Amino acid sequence: MVKITDVARHAGxxxxxxxxxxxGKRPISEETRRRVEESVRLLGxxxxxxxxxxxxRRSDVxxxxxPLRAGIDVPVVMRFAVSVVxxxxxxxxxVLLLTQEEGEEGLRRVVxxxxxxxxxxxxxxxxxxxxxxxxxxxxxxVLIGFPADSDGLTCVDxxxxxxxxxxxxxxxxxGHRVVALVGSPPxxxxxxxxxxxxxxxxxxxxxxxxxxxxAVHPCEASPVAARAVAExxxxxxxxxxxxxxxxxxxxxxxxxxFEELGLRVPTDLSITAIxxxxxxxxxxxxxxxxxxxxxxxxxxxVELLMRKLDGKAVPEATxxxxxxxxxxxxxxxTAE
Amino acid sequence: MVKITDVARHAGxxxxxxxxxxxGKRPISEETRRRVEESVRLLGxxxxxxxxxxxxRRSDVxxxxxPLRAGIDVPVVMRFAVSVVxxxxxxxxxVLLLTQEEGEEGLRRVVxxxxxxxxxxxxxxxxxxxxxxxxxxxxxxVLIGFPADSDGLTCVDxxxxxxxxxxxxxxxxxGHRVVALVGSPPxxxxxxxxxxxxxxxxxxxxxxxxxxxxAVHPCEASPVAARAVAExxxxxxxxxxxxxxxxxxxxxxxxxxFEELGLRVPTDLSITAIxxxxxxxxxxxxxxxxxxxxxxxxxxxVELLMRKLDGKAVPEATxxxxxxxxxxxxxxxTAE
DNA sequence: GGATGATGTCGAAGCGCTTCGATTGCTCGC
DNA sequence: GCGAGCAATCGAAGCGCTTCGACATCATCC
Numbered sequence: 001m002v003k004i005t006d007v008a009r010h011a012g013x014x015x016x017x018x019x020x021x022x023x024g025k026r027p028i029s030e031e032t033r034r035r036v037e038e039s040v041r042l043l044g045x046x047x048x049x050x051x052x053x054x055x056x057r058r059s060d061v062x063x064x065x066x067p068l069r070a071g072i073d074v075p076v077v078m079r080f081a082v083s084v085v086x087x088x089x090x091x092x093x094x095v096l097l098l099t100q101e102e103g104e105e106g107l108r109r110v111v112x113x114x115x116x117x118x119x120x121x122x123x124x125x126x127x128x129x130x131x132x133x134x135x136x137x138x139x140x141x142v143l144i145g146f147p148a149d150s151d152g153l154t155c156v157d158x159x160x161x162x163x164x165x166x167x168x169x170x171x172x173x174x175g176h177r178v179v180a181l182v183g184s185p186p187x188x189x190x191x192x193x194x195x196x197x198x199x200x201x202x203x204x205x206x207x208x209x210x211x212x213x214x215a216v217h218p219c220e221a222s223p224v225a226a227r228a229v230a231e232x233x234x235x236x237x238x239x240x241x242x243x244x245x246x247x248x249x250x251x252x253x254x255x256x257x258f259e260e261l262g263l264r265v266p267t268d269l270s271i272t273a274i275x276x277x278x279x280x281x282x283x284x285x286x287x288x289x290x291x292x293x294x295x296x297x298x299x300x301x302v303e304l305l306m307r308k309l310d311g312k313a314v315p316e317a318t319x320x321x322x323x324x325x326x327x328x329x330x331x332x333x334t335a336e
Numbered sequence: 337m338v339k340i341t342d343v344a345r346h347a348g349x350x351x352x353x354x355x356x357x358x359x360g361k362r363p364i365s366e367e368t369r370r371r372v373e374e375s376v377r378l379l380g381x382x383x384x385x386x387x388x389x390x391x392x393r394r395s396d397v398x399x400x401x402x403p404l405r406a407g408i409d410v411p412v413v414m415r416f417a418v419s420v421v422x423x424x425x426x427x428x429x430x431v432l433l434l435t436q437e438e439g440e441e442g443l444r445r446v447v448x449x450x451x452x453x454x455x456x457x458x459x460x461x462x463x464x465x466x467x468x469x470x471x472x473x474x475x476x477x478v479l480i481g482f483p484a485d486s487d488g489l490t491c492v493d494x495x496x497x498x499x500x501x502x503x504x505x506x507x508x509x510x511g512h513r514v515v516a517l518v519g520s521p522p523x524x525x526x527x528x529x530x531x532x533x534x535x536x537x538x539x540x541x542x543x544x545x546x547x548x549x550x551a552v553h554p555c556e557a558s559p560v561a562a563r564a565v566a567e568x569x570x571x572x573x574x575x576x577x578x579x580x581x582x583x584x585x586x587x588x589x590x591x592x593x594f595e596e597l598g599l600r601v602p603t604d605l606s607i608t609a610i611x612x613x614x615x616x617x618x619x620x621x622x623x624x625x626x627x628x629x630x631x632x633x634x635x636x637x638v639e640l641l642m643r644k645l646d647g648k649a650v651p652e653a654t655x656x657x658x659x660x661x662x663x664x665x666x667x668x669x670t671a672e
Numbered sequence: 673g674g675a676t677g678a679t680g681t682c683g684a685a686g687c688g689c690t691t692c693g694a695t696t697g698c699t700c701g702c
Numbered sequence: 703g704c705g706a707g708c709a710a711t712c713g714a715a716g717c718g719c720t721t722c723g724a725c726a727t728c729a730t731c732c
Binding site: 001044046047048049050051052053054059061064066068074075077078081082085086089094095096097098099101102108109110112113114115 | 337380382383384385386387388389390395397400402404410411413414417418421422425430431432433434435437438444445446448449450451
Binding site for chain 3: 337339340341351352355356359361362383384386387388389390391392393
């Protein structure tokens with residue numbers, strides 16, 4: 001194994017000079033730097049990570065904590081993870097994979113052992129038990145999603161309010177005047193109120209702004225509930241032509257229910273959803289949708305972390321703008 | 337940060353004794369060991385990973401290289417990764433996540449820097465450019481899948497031959513006498529011949545053993561090709577009642593084609609597939625299938641790696657037995 | 673023209689751990 | 703009853719790197 005002293009000897013300088021030439025932490029003459037780099041290349045020198053971590057008190061490794069629990073959308077997590085790794089590498093960092101299962105202990109372990117010098121935590125719950133720890137750890141962290149109290153934490157997520165608005169604006173532009181939001185099931189509200197409620201806010205605000213008649217209905221994650229909500233909607237808003245669905249589980253049942261009730265998508269009813277693209281695409285009638293931009297969230301999280309590692313200040317909340325993908329499920333309102 | 341000298345002082349012993357007490361590499365009196373452990377707990381001591389890696393010349397970290405390319409089944413990869421992390425933790429190891437994109441350089445980097453002391457490589461290609469490197473690296477590795485030449489490498493995968501056999505045996509037990517295999521598209525054969533061909537071997541062997549009339553048809557990954565193959569099958573084997581499909585992409589189109597040709601699944605035609613459970617389940621008619629046991633492959637890979645790290649010999653090839661999940665797509669042959 | 677800064681380089685200390693003798697008491701066996 | 707042998711512990715060296723202070727060199731400025 002080739003070490004820094006080998007490079008130093010080969011380049012005819014001292015080990016410390018090699019170190020400075022590579023890190024740039026002290027001025028080194030152009031001439032010397034080139035000689036050192038040449039030697040590094042020739043000898044195939046790779047600094048020992050452990051030695052570095054020990055002397056430099058930083059490991060250049062990030063921890064990524066991925067969720068395990070059921071109901072997690074796997075492709076989203078995977079895209080996110082890949083984006084984190086790719087971005088981290090651009091900053092010379094590696095990524096240690098941890099599972100939710102490790103809990104607080106696991107976080108403390110990787111930090112205390114000096115294995116990682118920053119953390120990315122996915123699937124943050126409203127009252128996540130790891131929050132106090134993350135707050136008091138002397139290592140920077142970034143959360144994906146917003147807990148109930150995000151004070152003193154750095155969080156990244158889709159701007160759900162803007163997403164709700166965008167759905168309505170889209171429907172409004174297509175001429176729809178009566179719209180409804182089918183929201184998340186109660187469980188979701190319990191765990192992650194913040195994000196579900198922000199959709200409602202955005203939806204309502206945009207509907208009011210556009211002077212649309214609107215209604216909001218939470219919905220259980222079952223076909224039976226979907227059917228009931230569909231019937232209720234038509235009863236209460238007979239002129240309904242635009243629906244926003246923020247509830248993956250009932251997307252399909254809801255469309256089925258509407259069609260069974262005699263409404264064709266998109267001829268009679270336009271549908272937009274907030275859900276992963278895979279879900280929106282694989283429907284019988286693919287719907288226009290806004291997805292969590294997993295890759296951007298991943299790279300954004302890493303970039304925030306890098307700034308924090310550099311001692312720079314970062315905003316506590318980063319809300320990513322929604323992007324809408326138009327599909328067959330929405331159409332211009334047919335004049336009646 | 338609490339270090340080993342703190343623990344030593346607190347326990348009234350020397351640092352080396354603490355080290356030995358914790359590693360068990362030298363006999364330490366019961367009494368002392370308990371005192372040390374007590375101090376460790378009380379002080380919340382976590383040995384510094386870098387220092388350990390430096391002095392002990394092992395990092396207790398495994399690299400996991402995950403594929404990026406399109407066409408990869410994401411849930412399978414994810415399950416695999418989670419299983420690797422979970423199993424690794426049981427052995428006191430952590431997992432560094434790398435993407436395929438890093439290539440050979442990336443592997444060399446994490447090894448040369450001493451960041452990891454073993455590697456798990458997924459999605460190994462038939463003539464993978466990383467093979468020579470993996471062979472000559474002085475760190476153990478385990479591959480998921482079999483390259484063309486697996487000499488000197490440790491590989492784990494589903495026993496595809498047994499899977500092919502199991503499908504046929506299942507159909508035979510249900511009374512089917514005329515069966516066919518719809519195989520992978522040519523691209524797959526190019527990249528990973530071994531595994532596709534082993535399915536054919538198993539299929540043929542089991543068919544012969546059961547004295548079934550059988551045929552094998554590769555199939556392009558398009559609905560058009562699927563339709564063509566379906567028609568060809570019925571022409572060449574009019575008495576066909578059992579089909580094994582080893583080609584995710586045409587599973588759905590093929591079933592559609594059969595039904596359009598007047599064959600109902602499973603009444604007229606029983607179908608078994610080798611594909612991820614998600615795929616088999618989400619079909620209009622869920623088919624009986626054999627999936628890659630991702631979790632087992634993951635834990636198996638880690639266990640092999642641990643044995644190699646301990647200097648023990650391990651088999652070069654580990655073939656995991658197939659497990660069949662019965663679904664609506666197969667039925668007893670109806671007497672005619 | 674000698675004090676003043678840069679600029680570029682070196683030597684040595686030290687990061688926190690493991691590990692290799694060496695040392696100290698013991699228990700045995702004869 | 704004394705050396706052999708073993709169990710338990712200690713001290714010190716060293717893993718490969720970063721970083722701090724020191725030093726040498728050279729241009730700069732009244």
